[in-house]
Amino acid sequence: MGWQKWLLFIVAGSSVWVLAEVVSRAQAAGPTASSQYVTSGVFTPAHATAASAFKDFLDLHPEHPVQPIAFTHTVHLAKRMQCTTCHVGVNRGPDAQIPNVTFCMGCHMVIDTNNPEIKKIAAYQARREDIPWARVYNYSPSAHVRFNHAPHIRAGVVCSTCHGDMTKQTTAERKVNLNMGFCVQCHKQKQVSVDCATCHY
Amino acid sequence: MSHKWGLVVDLDRCTGCEACVVACHAENNIPTVGKDQAAIGRTMQWIRVERTWEGDFPNPKVRFQPVLCQQCDAAPCEAVCPTYASYHTEEGLNGQAYNRCIGTRFCANACPYTVRSFNFYNPQWQKPLNLQLNPDVSVRSVGIMEKCTFCVQRIKSAEIQAEAEKRDLKDGEFTTACAQSCASKALVFGDLNDPHSEVSRLASSSRATKLLGELGTKPNVTYLERGAWQDANNG
Numbered sequence: 001m002g003w004q005k006w007l008l009f010i011v012a013g014s015s016v017w018v019l020a021e022v023v024s025r026a027q028a029a030g031p032t033a034s035s036q037y038v039t040s041g042v043f044t045p046a047h048a049t050a051a052s053a054f055k056d057f058l059d060l061h062p063e064h065p066v067q068p069i070a071f072t073h074t075v076h077l078a079k080r081m082q083c084t085t086c087h088v089g090v091n092r093g094p095d096a097q098i099p100n101v102t103f104c105m106g107c108h109m110v111i112d113t114n115n116p117e118i119k120k121i122a123a124y125q126a127r128r129e130d131i132p133w134a135r136v137y138n139y140s141p142s143a144h145v146r147f148n149h150a151p152h153i154r155a156g157v158v159c160s161t162c163h164g165d166m167t168k169q170t171t172a173e174r175k176v177n178l179n180m181g182f183c184v185q186c187h188k189q190k191q192v193s194v195d196c197a198t199c200h201y
Numbered sequence: 202m203s204h205k206w207g208l209v210v211d212l213d214r215c216t217g218c219e220a221c222v223v224a225c226h227a228e229n230n231i232p233t234v235g236k237d238q239a240a241i242g243r244t245m246q247w248i249r250v251e252r253t254w255e256g257d258f259p260n261p262k263v264r265f266q267p268v269l270c271q272q273c274d275a276a277p278c279e280a281v282c283p284t285y286a287s288y289h290t291e292e293g294l295n296g297q298a299y300n301r302c303i304g305t306r307f308c309a310n311a312c313p314y315t316v317r318s319f320n321f322y323n324p325q326w327q328k329p330l331n332l333q334l335n336p337d338v339s340v341r342s343v344g345i346m347e348k349c350t351f352c353v354q355r356i357k358s359a360e361i362q363a364e365a366e367k368r369d370l371k372d373g374e375f376t377t378a379c380a381q382s383c384a385s386k387a388l389v390f391g392d393l394n395d396p397h398s399e400v401s402r403l404a405s406s407s408r409a410t411k412l413l414g415e416l417g418t419k420p421n422v423t424y425l426e427r428g429a430w431q432d433a434n435n436g
Contacts, residue, residue: 044323046342144299144339146354151361196298197290201338201353 020050046142056140059179065134067171070117077167083159090159094148098133101125136172137163144200155190204370205293205421206351207393208380209403210267212427214387217265219250221379221388225269227333228352228378230340232324245318247349248379264427267388269379270295270316270349271412271420278308278317278348286346293421294351304344313413317348351390352377372398393421 047053054060076086083090086103090096101124108118124131139145160166164175176182187194225231225248234243248269255262276295278287286301287308309317323343326334334340337354341347359375372391380388391400403409408425 042322044325044343046323046344141340142300142342144341146337146339146357148358148361150365154365193291195291195296196288196301197292197294197296197350197353198357200298200300201350201357 017050017054056142059177061138061174064171064173065136067134068132069120070171072170073166073172074168074170083166090149091153092150094146094150096149100130136174137178139178146199146201155192157186161186203292203394205393206272206356207391207400207404207421207423208269208272208351208377209389209400209409209423209425211387211389211403211425212264212266213425214385215250215265215267216385216387217250217252217263218384220382220384221248221267222246222250224378224382225349228335228338229350230324230334230338231318231347232320232326234322238321243319243321245320245347247316247318247347249316266424267379268314268316268412269422270351271314271418271422272349272351274419274421275417277311277313277416277418281307281311283307292356294353295348296353297346297348297350299339299341299345299347302345304346306346308346313416313418317346320345320347372400 045053047056083096086099087096088099101121104121105125108121112118113122121131139147162176162178164173166172169175183199184194187198192198225246226233229247231245231247234245238244248267251266251268253264253266255264272293272295274293276287276289278295279289282288283305284301284303286298286303288296288298290296304319306319309315309319320341320343324340335354337358355375355377359370363370363374370392372395376390377388380390389400389403391398393401393404395401403425404423406425409423410426411420412422412424414420
């Protein structure tokens, strides 16, 4: 009897999903954009599709996003470069920056110029474009989290705590699952505030 | 030293220009709902300027009163929230944890100041207005209650900066968006625990009063009564 109950559950669940997907697609194609007002009186769900709601609920992310350039953290860190050489501003503000093409080419004008990946970067520079890196770590908008790197760096949290050991990664991978349990555990250990408004606002 | 954030509204100074309302919308990513929704009472504002008229035709007087979340110490909204989304933060603000909010709207019904806004729809910013959103504040989605936070993002960023420079917060170092935009300086924000701050000085004025003070909600917003000097002059 047990497996039949499960089968019923799966069939019912998947048909609801398909229905929700059809409805949300129909709404996406609807007349919302032509509304005269900034926020229209047309109901839209919090997620564009049922699939994205499902992924958000289960906290599913691509663990290893495909990047336009096969950047090798391994090689750069083996040459004794620091994280902050490229990711500047991490100790001063909310974001750790990703360097622009010109910064990469500052060294690669002369170093390893025949590498096909470097040629790709040179091509981006020639077209005056930035490299469209894929985001690796991100919070879902419904998490309502505001994260600031600077106080964490000042508190002596090393980069690898949240980003994994970059000396063993080529392009960045999502090695650490940054859920609330992970954050709160460390906040409790270091006896810093675990008030909701510390991060959620 | 722990902080106790407070705001003083000098009603003698308020000209009703609504710059605070505009600034608040811009700072806190508050959507505008359009006139159809506003007509059925779904306006979204964290601060509003109430207008009342006194006197009859030859000499009517218009009175303005900015009303925002009073950040009560004994807040009616907090007691009724079934999910603890509306709660008292460590710094004594009435916090609203959006993640916890399931949209029962009990808090809005409990609030005697009617300063809470509910997202009946997903907010939309048509391009290119989406580019003006403040990255320091999250965008609330459908089914979430929201309210004035005393610009908690500014408080946090000032505290982080002060901590980085290993010093205490200075009075007037930062302020809320409404107080910053107030041309006549009717709104003053600061730390009530600091006896030398501008806001403490004003809050201890003889004109100081609380909005619906008889309810015992212990608001942290103080109103300075209007017209004491006018009455003296006009007889």
